[in-house]
Amino acid sequence: MEKKIGFIGCGNMGTAMIQGILESGKCPPQEMMISCRTKKTLEEKKAQFGVQISTDNRDVAAFADILFVAVKPQFYAEVLEEIKDLLTEEQILVSIAPGKTLVWFDEVLGRNLKVIRTMPNTPSMVKEGMMGMCAGARVTDEDTTSGDVTLHVPRLKGVSFETAIIERYRRRESSVEEALIEMYLAGVSVRRVEDITEALWGSKVSPATISELNKKAYVHIEDWRNRPLQGGRYPYVYVDGIYLRRNWGGEYENVAVLVAIAVNEDGFREVLGAAEGMKEDKASWVSFFQWLRGRGLDGVKLIVGDKCMGMLEAVGEVFPDAKYQRCTVHFYRNVFSVVPKSKVKIVAKMLKAIHAQESKKASREKAKAVVAELHAMKLKEAAKKVEDGIDETLTYCDFPSEHWTRIRTNNVIERLNREIRRRTRVVGTFPDGNSALMLVCARLRHVAGTQWGNKKYMNMKHLEAALDDASIAG
Secondary structure, X not given: OOOXXXXXXXXXXXXXXXXXXXXXXXXXXXXXXXXXXXXXXXXXXXXXXXXXXXXXXXXXXXXXXXXXXXXOHHHHHHHHHHHHHHOOOOOEEEEOOXXXXXXXXXXXHOXXXXXXXXXXXXXXXXXXXXXXXXXXXXXXXXXXXXXXXXXXXXXXXXXXXXXXXXXXXXXXXXXXXXXHHHHHHOOOOHHHHHHHHHHHHOOOOOHHHHHHHHHHHHHXXXXXXXXXXXXXXOOEEEEEEEEEEEEEOOEEEEEEEEEEEEEOXXXXXXXXXXXXXXXXXXXXXXXXXXXXXXXXXXXXXXXXXXXXXXXXXXXXXXXXXXEEEEOHHHHHHHXXXXXXXXXXXXXXXXXXXXXXXXXXXXXXXXXXXXXXXXXXXXXXXXXXXXXXXXXXXXXXXXOOXXXXXXXXXXXXXXXXXXXXXXXXXXXXXXXXXXXXXXXXXXXXXHHHOOHHHHOEOOOOHHHHHHOOOHHHHO
């Protein structure tokens, strides 16, 4: 990039964008100038980034070919009034302010200049935000598509940023329709989509338009949901059911969305799929597992999940050679349900001691001691739960010890569940089960494309070396 870049304002978002641009290598520090209100902050940024600094916004405006105004919205009019006489028709002004339309910029500046509106937000710095972009009429294809204006995603404190609306490092403008579809696919609520369109383009997109776009989004989601599984064999599979509210014939009821993820033979996590299950009964789980097998799920050695009789029966029917591991965290919670609050901490230590042993034999011996101790504490119900359920929590011991901490719970799926609940909580009650499923899948699809799915989770060589053991190979 043979352009000089200026930043007026270097708060959290400004700093993140500065860092992102510099780390991209597209602009050397000496070709960037920043300004802000305090000299102390400027000196800190100079030491951090090596850029040019000034306490005068006019210096930055005169210096930059591409000028980012990264101040708070209430200060925009003041800043633009200060610098507008220095702005030329060749310069590009980039705004990050919500609610400031392109028409507003024309009115404040008193003429039509090259203005690009962006809409990043602070969650962007921890990979939980989004960014939209809208260019004014004077901004040409040469200014954007060819790369003269490159809006690099920010990085902060070593955490990479990924947009939810505009795909990562996209250097072309998306149509409004494409952007809206991508918003929905990322799990953005309809109400939020309306707010974003109003902030970016000065008017809301009608609910009818959003509805039509959602139908298009459904097609994309369904294609992804039914894709062939091509990750090879999947030794470890984690399953869970998420209950959401839906309106059915004027009555409200719960609908279960069954979710499965896996670790493939290369050690990477992969979202296998999600399907509406109505209830977590055997028929629902059998149908779900058969659907996964039909798409290519193979090589399953262990299925991890909470205890659900319907699911257990389905595992035995569809995957007869696979073993079952009851999530130890859910097992603990089940025991705690019959333990007085005053004794939960000490019981928790006793249960964790069982699963801290070096072998299944040692864990079983420890479990016997814990059962006896619970009886001595007059916690007979807790003792019975441990005695009856401990064996199904020790299946992980049949597998390589290097994998134990990651296969004795289904915590690997919990982050996804949190992401799903965070999105679905905004909706509240869904009009039908399909819309609930679509939003869940949209979020799963988005998370799967992040570092979550691209970072190696396990070294599967340990399992390969152990497959000659009859206890695993079945």
